[in-house]
Amino acid sequence: MATNHHSTVGDAPLGVGKASVLRALHIVGDPLVVPNAWDAASARLVESAGFPVVATSSFATSEVLGYPDGEEVPVEEVLAAAARMVRAVHVPVTVDFERGYQLSPTELVERFAETGAVGMNLEDSNPRSKEMIDAGEQADFLAAIRAAALSFDVDLVINARTDSFVREVGSPEEQVKATLDRGGRYLAAGVDSIFAIGVRDPHVIRTLVKGIAGPINVVYGDGTVSLADFAALGVARVSFGPSLQRDLYRRFGSSMLSALVGGESPFTA
C-alpha cells in the first residue's frame, strides 16, 4: 500500500505500532471483519471474541449518547467516547469520524490523536445536508489530514468513505463511475482504503475492487452476501455500521422489556 511508509513504530508517542497493525490487516481477498462497537463494553466483547480491531459506528455511538447521527454529537463527546473504547481494549481502534465535525485538519489530527485511536473513517457527503462534497474539495481535505498527521508524526489509517451509492447520486452506472473516480482521487491524496458504503451488488463490488488500486471496504448487509462471498470478491474490509447495536437494542425493547410489560421474566434461559 502506498502509505506503508507512514508507519512510525518506535517514533509515535501514541498508539505505537497499532496503526501499522490495522493497515496490514486490510488484505484483498481475506477481509478484516469489524463488528462495529458503540461503547467500552461492546468494544471489549469484540476483542474477547477474537477480532483483531475495534471499529466504531458513529450512528450507534451517537444513539447510545442520545444524539441523532450527522455530526449532532458535540465533538468532545465523540472524542471522549472513542478514548473510552481505546482504554477498554488492547487492539487498534478505528473511529467513524463522520466528516471531521468541522474541525480544521490540524485540530482534527491533534485532538483525535489524543484519544489513542489509530484509524478513522471520513465521508464525502455533508452529514447535515446529505449533499455530496465536490470530489476535488474532498481530496484536498483528505490530503490535508494526511499532511497534518505527518507533521505531528502521527501514523493514521484513513478509510475514505465515498457516498455516491448511499446518497444515490445519478443512475446506478453513474454511481459506479463516481465511486471509481473518487476512490482514485482519495488514494492519490494519501488515504489507506476506500469505503464504498451502500454497495450491494456483487458485480459492482467486483468492478470496484478491480478499478480502485487500494483496499475496498463494504458493509455486510443482511447476510445475503456472506463473509466468504466478500472474500471471494476481493474485499479487504467488511464492516457493519450501526446494525449490530440496532439489532441488539431492538431485542432489549421487543424481547426483554416487552416480557416485563407482560409481567413475565425478561431473561432468556
Place this chain on the structure above:
Amino acid sequence: MATNHHSTVGDAPLGVGKASVLRALHIVGDPLVVPNAWDAASARLVESAGFPVVATSSFATSEVLGYPDGEEVPVEEVLAAAARMVRAVHVPVTVDFERGYQLSPTELVERFAETGAVGMNLEDSNPRSKEMIDAGEQADFLAAIRAAALSFDVDLVINARTDSFVREVGSPEEQVKATLDRGGRYLAAGVDSIFAIGVRDPHVIRTLVKGIAGPINVVYGDGTVSLADFAALGVARVSFGPSLQRDLYRRFGSSMLSALVGGESPFTA
C-alpha cells in the same frame, strides 16, 4: 410518606414536579418497576416501553464506560452519563449513585441537581472495601444529603440502600435485624424508601415490609419470584440492577459475535 412535604412543584429550578411523580409511584402492593438503564438509548427504550421512570444501574453504567463498579468511574463521567439519560427521556430519572463518590453532601447535591435527575440510590457499605458503614454514620450522611437538598430547594427522592444481605453481615437472622434497624434509622433521617438489595426469601421480604415504615425496594432476581408475587408481598419498587444490560450484552458476545466468528450472519430473523 414522610417526605411528601419536600415536593417543591413550582419552586425547584430543575426537574420541577418530577421528584413528586417519582415519589408517588412508590406504592405498597403496586410496585414501581424499573428496568435499569445504562445509557441514553436504553433509557429511551425503557420510556418507550411505557415505564414511568428511568433508573440507572451504577454497575451497568460503569461497564459501558469501561470501568469496574465500586466508585472507580470518575464522578464527572457518572454525572455526564446521568445527564445524557435525563436529556434522552421525559420521565423522571433516578441514579444509582453508589455511596456518593466521596463528595461532601453539599457538593453532591449541587452537582447532582445539575444533571436533572430527581432521585438517587445511596448505599451503606464502602464501595471499595465492601465493609458496612456504621449505621449512625450513614444515617447522619443521609440526613446531611436531605438537609443540603432542602437548603438548595432541590426536591430529591432518596432511596437508601442497605447492604446487610448482600454483604452477608452475620447470620441470616442478624441480617434481617440489621436491615430493620438501618431501615428505621434512614427513614428517620429523611430518606424516601429503603432498598434491601440481596433479599431473596419471600418470608424475609414480608418481614421487612411489615417492620419498616416506608416503601421497600427489592431486586427482581432470576424470575422465580414474579412481579405479581412482589406486589402481593407489599413491595413498593422492583429494580434489576445490572442484570438486563448484562444479559443483553452477553447475547452480543455469545450469539451475534460467535455467529460471525463462525462465518454466519450475526442477525436474528
